[in-house]
Amino acid sequence: MRVQDTILVPQIPYFHTNSTSPRQLAKSMISLRSYIQRLYLVRCWQEYKLLFFLAIIFIGAVLYGHKSSCEVTPALVMGMYAGREQRSADDFLVITADNELLDLHHTLDEPRRMMIYSTLSAFYQAVPYQGAPAGEDPKAPAIRELVRKHPYMRLLSSHAMNAKEDYGQYLPWLLQYIRHSVKRDIQHLGIYQLHVHYDKQNLPVADYRKILYELESPHTK
């Protein structure tokens, strides 16, 4: 099958710039018109205006996202993994269930891992140790500043953060989720911080681990 080459940015037509012939000029104008008509946005405008406006909104959201670092899904900003940093050490959160390591290392297990470790990491940033009076979303100061500068954002941002009291319910939820997702009747959950440094060859070496939170089963029901 021959693929019709209707494209976003077609090849720019050849112009007879040194020609003064009216016929050549007309030919060039026709090819320019044909070029413009093949542009995706022009075709959207001609055939389906709603899609044209959606495309414009998307492009606007992408530009805004790049300028402000505030995304508007699905206009994603894909630059998040583009760092330039050389790490000498890292801290990882690890979980033991009844004194056994909860090992969800397989990449295919990513959705479940995210539900456990990504939420735990967020909780740890808000409530760094057991017995802390209350948690606070790490982005709270930035949102307060945003609302101070732009008061019209108050309503939109009103549910952008967790309530402080919600943090107290997290660990029981985590235990319940792990019990259901690994299908084991876990009685005791231990959450540790594992410190790793990178040696001269850049390979990870585990240094120590310290306990952060502990939870017993009765909390769940």
Add this chain to the structure above:
Amino acid sequence: MSWSLPILNRDRAARWTFGFAFFIFVYRLLTHSLVHQMQQPVLYETDFDYTYWLYHLTGVPRLLADNKFPAWAFDILLLFFTSYSWATSGRYRWAVLCCAIGWTLYGLIYNSYSHHHNASIIGVMVLPYAFLLQKERKFRLMWEGFRYFYLYIFTDAFIHKALIKHSLFFLPNGAEFIKTNQALFMVQHPDSLLTELYAWVITHPMVAYLGFLTMILLQGCMLIGFFTRKWDRWLFWIPILFHTMNLLFIDVFFYELLILNLTLLPLSRTSDDGK
């Protein structure tokens, strides 16, 4: 080469899109991440993303995720509308609309409650909307729009790495990506063959960098798609290779995004041109 990619028409595109969505549903079921499997989560993450802010302002995620019955009902309906749209090749707009909205809500719920705004689910969140359009010409325009959206995802990442943050030219980056993403695995599984492989690559930073450079340049190749469709048969394989290498070395699972690979397949016209 003589081989070519399969040619889609609207019906086949619908079959493959909703079929892919069905497999995503099964994958999510097996990895305990459907709404009813979340066990009424309490904390969510909206990041600095106004879509998520608006979504949580409506109270819909709480309504669906906080109670067992709505969560079960949502998942069952999502499965039903996905299967029905697959079986009918997306001919019934009400079913397609319910399916598309369902996947959008699911993506926002999962990304919120997993505290990770994962781009891999974005494909199934948007692509089903194309089948709301019954007229061939409008459908083709929309489908083409999703093709550009897919190309944008890779191109934007390339531009950030090459032109904005210049991480492409940072030699330690290849080993750094593997090191930081696999450190926990290497520490916990010192005898694994994969640990040996990662250790070898990390201790040969030029090899790691060449791998990293290749991956970024492959992302950059997707830029070609903005100028011509003739290369789509080659571009089609780039995301598959890219996500496979990510899975092996960076511990990231992005195969769900491959639903948008369908937009790189040639699309033939049906007899009705929708005029």
